[in-house]
Each structure stands twice: as C-alpha cells, then as structure tokens.
Amino acid sequence: GDSVTQMEGPVTLSEEAFLTINCTYTATGYPSLFWYVQYPGEGLQLLLKATKADDKGSNKGFEATYRKETTSFHLEKGSVQVSDSAVYFCAQGGSEKLVFGKGTKLTVNP
C-alpha cells in the first residue's frame, strides 16, 4: 500500500545551520506531496506542497522538490532559526486522503 518514510528524529541543530529532513514514498500512482508542520501547542499547518514530478514547493525559506526517479521529497532549509523548532510531517495523497510519515521533531538552539 501507499506509505511515507521520513527520517526519525529528534534532530537538534544550532541556529543558522543547514537542515535536511529526508522523505521517501511508495505509491501506486502519482500523488501530490506535502510537508506539514506542527509548532508546539498548535495544530497541523501546511508548509509546502508539490503536485507533480520536478515541482519545487517553497515557503518560509523551506524547499522540497518532487523527485519521481528517487520517490523522494526531502525538506531543506539553508539557515534554520529557533522559531523553526517544531515537528515536521511528510505526506502524500490527493483529494481522498493523506498518508503521513511518523514525523521528525526539530529543535533549534540559539
């Protein structure tokens, strides 16, 4: 069945460090891909998305590129801030349902 695998956390970085959170998926078709973020005490928010191969989603300095050949959608940010501390979820799907990875907790220290 469809699934999403993302790197296990937790991840701890210093401010201004480079961030990569790996995400791969298995799917029978060509799903849309998403990164959601959950800040402490808050609900899930869409961070970025890509709907077809080679699309790049970007928001708040975060980027991810839909790679069909490697079935991946890795999240990157060039310089993290303390305010980026949150749990990040990779997801695949479309209009019917989302399949989520288990989440990666990121802590950014000043």
Next chain:
Amino acid sequence: GAGVSQSPSNKVTEKGKDVELRCDPISGHTALYWYRQSLGQGLEFLIYFQGNSAPDKSGLPSDRFSAERTGGSVSTLTIQRTQQEDSAVYLCASSLDNEQFFGPGTRLTVL
C-alpha cells in the same frame, strides 16, 4: 476567514462510555476528513466524506467507530464503548481541492 473548528478541545471519559467529537469545516469545503494522532501510531486516516458520495470508511479501526456528516457540513465522530487504546488526538480537516486544512484537534483521554 474562520478555519476548521473542533469541539470539545479536551475530553476525558471512562472506559466503556460513548463519546461524540464534533467538527465544523471551512464554509464551502466539500471534503471532510478525520484523522487520529497517537504516540505509537503517528497520524492515521480514519474516514473521508466528499459531497453526497458514500464516505470512505477504510481507516476506521473497529466497528465501535462511526461518523456522520449532516447537510454536507458539520461532522460528528462517535466512539462507542471507549477503550484505553482510543486515547489520542482526533483531527478533522476539510478541503476544496487537494489541500487539506486541519482543525486544532480534540484530545481524548480514556481512563
């Protein structure tokens, strides 16, 4: 505009009792979803409503779980004879296309 709202925000119940969780989707959104977020299982899909079509119930974990969506808007998730393993945060989402907007969730604790 208003986002997805859920009530109650917290619910504590005793094992064996029934509970009802409510979701108010964003006005005009035709699709509504329920998910469950628990420490052991992560985020799991439960059920999906789209317009007047029959719901996709493939994610419901047992026949103790059911959901309704009245008038194409508000939805209620009902858990009968709650068990301790039902303790989780229940999330509702709605969408107009393929972007889902999530509510703040209901934290259910079964004692």
